[in-house]
Amino acid sequence: MVRPAHRRPGQSRKAQYSLFVAYVIAVTGAIAGLLLALLSVVDPVGFAQLRVVSQEVAAPVARVTRSITGSISGVDDNISAYVKAGTQNRRLRNELADARRKLVATSALQEENRQLKSLLKLQQTDKAALAHGYLLTSTSTSSRRIALLSIGRNLGVASGQPVRGADGLIGRVLSAGPSVSQVLLLTDVDNIVPVRRARDGLPALSSGRGNGFLDVRTLNIANNPFKPGDILVTSGTGGLYPPNIPVAIVVSRQDDGALARPLADPGRVDAVAVLRPYTPDNIEAQATLAPNPDAAP
């Protein structure tokens, strides 16, 4: 039983005023906080800079806990995988058979693609990464999906750079601190990625659901062309993510598009690469740099 609070300050003017002032401060501060929150929703990159200090505090501890325990994420995945093992096995066999068939088709296409590109003298965009790091930790109590990357401005990371793992796209850098940076993960509700279907180049937009899955919507609403198993890659439209990075695989059809699962799971990816943003400046710079290695030998 909790002792009742003596909220009535009695006859003392001083006590009455101090209670009143406390409420005035609280209400004013709460309204100011709400306005600040709305501003920071509008300008997430600018306000992300405010978190630099807290990240620099959290990152060393995260490094230590990570090295001690390893990555303990995926516990829930392991349990659900155990439950779903039978159906998953059957599904995977089917997928494997499909994938073998597609691989044959793809190798032919790749060869054709290479020849066409050499005909067009198109420069392959620079695959070399700006920097390599690993994901330390992420926010896990709020609806935002932001991960901490173990490198920051010390290695040339800046906001707006795409981040990818070996399997596919992870997200983009939201803000860079002196030694750690924030990565807005692919699955965040506000992270919209222009993608295309790898098979036929059908353009679509992918947006996060916040729960580990992605919503994919086509740009034309006439029909719903997606099938489970479709692979989506970045299209390069909009000029942030370089083209042809694997993004997701379609899991099921929805009313207005498809539900997809990211190919790279940030919870278990070891190393990630920070790439140059796909902006006109960078593309031109690489186009002028690229002929040199060809000319040298």
Next chain:
Amino acid sequence: MNRAAPRLGEPASLWRMRIVPIASVMVASALPLMLPIVASSPALPPLGLLFFLCWQLLRTEMWPVWIGLPLGLWDDLFSGAPIGSAVALWTAASIAIHYISQRIYWRGFFHDWGIAALLVAAVQAAAALIAHPGSPPGRLLGLVAPQIVISMLLVPLFLRLTGQFDNFRLKRR
């Protein structure tokens, strides 16, 4: 004179009385960002918010009603939510607790559990709605619903933990 022995009637350390509650909330807010978990959904309960509510339910008069401003700002820095959302929502929650503690004169355990569960649900739902104004609200609420249910079930545990911290806070040397 034996300094180690407690003297009769000596009060608890003033610093400890003040620092323990604030430090417990601040550490609980910062802890999720220090664990090596890359979560793909809001998986962990909001530890800082739970301690914040439990302290206020246990000792309503310990903090002024504006304590949510600094503690909420601290939580915003670590939680990833838009900066300012916890400032507003935590303060609103502590105003609600002060109001409820006037209306319900003798609060029992189940009152505390109910109030904390209600406030956790309201704060987490509102924080999600503030963070993603363009998304359909139904889907956002579905996103935070599992976390809210887990938090509601964990409230008694946090009440007990807060009680343990309170005993330590008021221990006489």
